[in-house]
Amino acid sequence: MKKGGAVGMAPQEAAAAVGQVKAELEDVGKAAGRAVAVASAPAMSPLSETLWREKAAVEFLGDVSARLAWRDLTVTVALGSGETQAVLEGLTGYAEPGTITALMGPSGSGKSTMLDALAGRLAANAFLSGTVLLNGRKANLSFGAAAYVTQDDNLIGTLTVRETISYSARLRLPDNMPMEEKRALVEGTIVEMGLQDCADTVIGNWHLRGVSGGEKRRVSIALEILMRPRLLFLDEPTSGLDSASAFFVTQTLRGLARDGRTVIASIHQPSSEVFELFDRLFLLSGGKTVYFGQASEACEFFAQAGFPCPPLRNPSDHFLRCINADFDKVKATLKGSMKMRFEKPDDPLERTTTSEAIRRLISYYQRSQYYFVARQKVDEMARVKGTVLDAGGSQASFGMQAFTLTKRSFVNMSRDFGYYWLRLIIYIVVTVCIGSIYLNVGTKYSSILARGACASFIFGFVTFMSIGGFPSFVEDMKVFQRERMNGHYGVLAFVISNTLSAMPFLILITFLSGTLCYFMVHLHPGFTHYIFFVLCLYASVTVVESLMMAIASIIPNFLMGIIIGAGIQGIFMLVSGYFRLPHDIPKPFWRYPMSYISFHYWALQGQYQNDLVGLVFDNQDDELPKIPGEYILENVFQIDVRRSKWLDLSVLFSMIIIYRLLFFVMIKVSEDVTPWVRGYIARRRVQHKRRAAELAMVRTPSLRGYVVDAAELPADHP
Ligand SMILES: Nc1ncnc2c1ncn2[C@@H]1O[C@H](COP(=O)(O)OP(=O)(O)OP(=O)(O)O)[C@@H](O)[C@H]1O
Structure with a gap:
């Protein structure tokens, strides 16, 4: 023919x-x-x-x-x-x-x-x-x-090619599949995509030279063909x-x-x-x-x-x-x-x-x-009505997904210098600076304000530095979004893994820098005082991390995210009870609810109590009276001494859970609600514009005839 x-x-x-x-x-x-x-x-x-x-x-x-x-x-x-x-x-x-x-x-x-x-x-x-x-x-x-391979290669830069494919296999293959078979499938895919020569090379990121652009492309494809979609x-x-x-x-x-x-x-x-x-x-x-x-x-x-x-x-x-x-x-x-x-x-x-x-x-x-x-x-x-294909995605159990993701995230954090190691160094340097400036702060009258300022700086600025991890969070979110869209795992597994994998690093950072600071400044002596101080620091830094992750889930842009995160923290710091005393903070909005939402407020109130209760301040060489810490708390810092400091700490720990839930909700919202809202707004805008155009045409006498003529034209008229 x-x-x-x-x-x-x-x-x-x-x-x-x-x-x-x-x-x-x-x-x-x-x-x-x-x-x-x-x-x-x-x-x-x-x-x-x-x-x-x-x-x-x-x-x-x-x-x-x-x-x-x-x-x-x-x-x-x-x-x-x-x-x-x-x-x-x-x-x-x-x-x-x-x-x-x-x-x-x-x-x-x-x-x-x-x-x-x-x-x-x-x-x-x-x-x-x-x-x-x-x-x-x-x-x-x-x-x-x-399966969908997008134009961007969103991969974890610190993992090797083989590790990237292996983790992906473990995330999606059934738990009961023998390890040998999983390994064979991974190796087969590596061979299939011609990645043998670079299988043990890292993918690469801003500070790690890794595989070439073409090899990255092939890794992205390998990840999607792994499950034979x-x-x-x-x-x-x-x-x-x-x-x-x-x-x-x-x-x-x-x-x-x-x-x-x-x-x-x-x-x-x-x-x-x-x-x-x-x-x-x-x-x-x-x-x-x-x-x-x-x-x-x-x-x-x-x-x-x-x-x-x-x-x-x-x-x-x-x-x-x-x-x-x-x-x-x-x-x-x-x-x-x-x-x-x-x-x-x-x-x-x-x-x-x-x-x-x-x-x-x-x-x-x-x-x-x-x-x-x-x-x-x-x-x-x-x-021809054929088979309804299953939803595809992962066949691994939730536990396996959460475990594999936690392990992968931990390996990434430990290899990526910019994720926590750089922050650890900066934290140590800053806390040594704080320690030397407030060295042996003592219990003179002048020490009262020094202790207040020291605590305010630690729980304000030091926790603030956690926004430095934002670029790494954004990278994590990009990988998550690619994998999520392809159904590799669920949101809950990701949130749990992110929380667990970060925990050891945050403990290390806050305990090391907190210990240095505590002993150099010579804060209130005693083990429970020490442990309260570092726990308070740990909880505050973790809350900031969770807040920044929640921001990264909806604003995947470095600069915008850092500006928004910094802005939120600045406002929280302002109502923490140091820059303006609690009773003097304007009640509507700033005190209720802002200061209560601010984690700085709870951290600072708890630490003031932890540090001052039981201390007595005097100027030894003067005839002036000795002032007990409790009096200063109530009359200088306006803190209710009847409230236990452990309550402040438990509020902080609850905030970790709340912010992590918020992180989870934000992801769900950006997945389900945001597209719906954006679609609705777009539809409304279009309808509005159309109505306005129709109205304008009907109102213009010269166009009225045109509209009528056009209505009479055949449907296929160009
Ligand atoms: N969601 C959107 N909002 C506004 N414009 C869009 C949207 N999606 C696509 N477009 C527009 O539609 C056109 C086609 O875009 P598309 O990305 O599909 O092209 P393409 O052929 O894949 O291009 P390239 O080869 O450069 O990737 C472009 O002009 C783009 O700006």
Whole structure:
């Protein structure tokens, strides 16, 4: 059959042609299935091959494979001004098990948005219409039902490649799977992604030189293929890779697809070798379909549409050259500056603008057999209700997830110099400075204020320094968000692990610096006084950590987070009872509730009692009276001495729990509530803008006629 012949055919002829195409496609499909059985093995690691052989029979029967189809997919985003922008318009296509589908198009054409729409990850201000069907059913693919490799490699910099993959395996594989098998799976994945040479190299971060960008990309992919997902989305998996690595990665993805998986990847500018590895091609320009069909037939489609690929040009370069409207601007600029001299009159693209070429290609596609066949196939896939795939994600128990995460986080904290070690040094230096300035503070009259100032500085500024860990928290949150979106583990396991892994470091930092400070300043002697002081310091620093983690969960930006964290702490410090005495703090708002919410307040009140109760202040050489600490507490610092200092400490410890719960709630809110609220606001803005525009048109007499005329136009009028 002549390809492209459906254009301009009578309906009966077209139906017969489609029938023939379908028969051809089915034959090709069966042949591909058989070919897969033979051809896929050499591209796979021995382990993958075994897995494949065990499961291939089941998978090709179609009971657990993923058939994805989308029809009339349209995505509109609401912009801040209330205007809307159509990012994708009426896309129809499908992806089948055993194939790799490439999404190609110029920058900004909507590739990432299309992947997000298919994977159920659209931003809150993006609205989807049309249908996405998985095995013939509407499916929610977020949180682990499909694996998704994003453009950013959010990995833990201090772990080696092997450790990164091993921890990920332990987080997701079933607990009862023998360690040997888990290890074999990890090693198999390392081999499959060609990471053997750098398996024991750290990923790298700002102070650790690690693996190359390309290797990082491959680690990100390895993490997602580890669990052999049925459906795999990849956003630009080859960007930043050299041609050999890009070929290797795509070959691996093809091997994975041949394993019975459905692979959809957006690709920027593939080399001709890479392009040849794709089964289907979805070409996008300005959010519209330029071509969807067999990748190998794309050249023919372009030739039929009047844009044949010149000999010796990489087909994918040619396609992208034809559909990138930016070339018009570039050519105009170059012509204007007389820099473009060599024009080829035989090239159709020289005789027309790229915008015109795009228009012609889109319109040609919509009348072509390719479009017709795609719609038929999608309708067919929608009719067959296949297996409901499980939610995917982790198969490990909650306990295993929490344990593995705690261990991984502890290893990261102990290796990352910037996480706690640097802070430990700074804490020691600062506390030595405090110790020398208030050295043997004594019990003279002048010591009263010195003790007050010393405690205020310690519980104010020293705890304040904990915001220095914010950049590390943000890195942790990025890794968490990637893993969470792919369903590796839950929020509770993450919060618990983060709390437990930080605990030993916080104990070390606060006990070391607290002990130095306590003995140098010579605070109230006695073991219980000492232990109260360090516990108070520990609780305060932990509360600040929890507060900063809660901030990091909603504001994942270093500078903004530090400014907000510093602002909150500054306000808390202000109402702690030192800069303004408790009874003098204005009652509405500042005393009730702010000072009671401030952890500085409780820490300072407790420490004042801990330090002053039982001490007597005098100036030995004078005749002046001796002043008991209790009197100073009540009359100078305005503290109720009947309240136990242990109550203050228990409030501080309760605050740790409250802030950790807040951290948990914040993550849940940013996951569930924030997108809903943002979506609601975006919808309201759009409705408001539309109503205003309609009103303006009806009120303008000159436009009234236009509105009426427009209403009478046929629906398909441009
Ligand atoms: N949530 C959103 N809010 C506003 N605009 C958006 C949103 N999502 C996508 N867009 C816009 O839609 C267009 C397509 O974006 P998209 O990231 O999908 O393109 P792309 O083809 O993946 O580009 P690149 O290859 O550069 O990554 C861009 O102009 C982008 O600004």
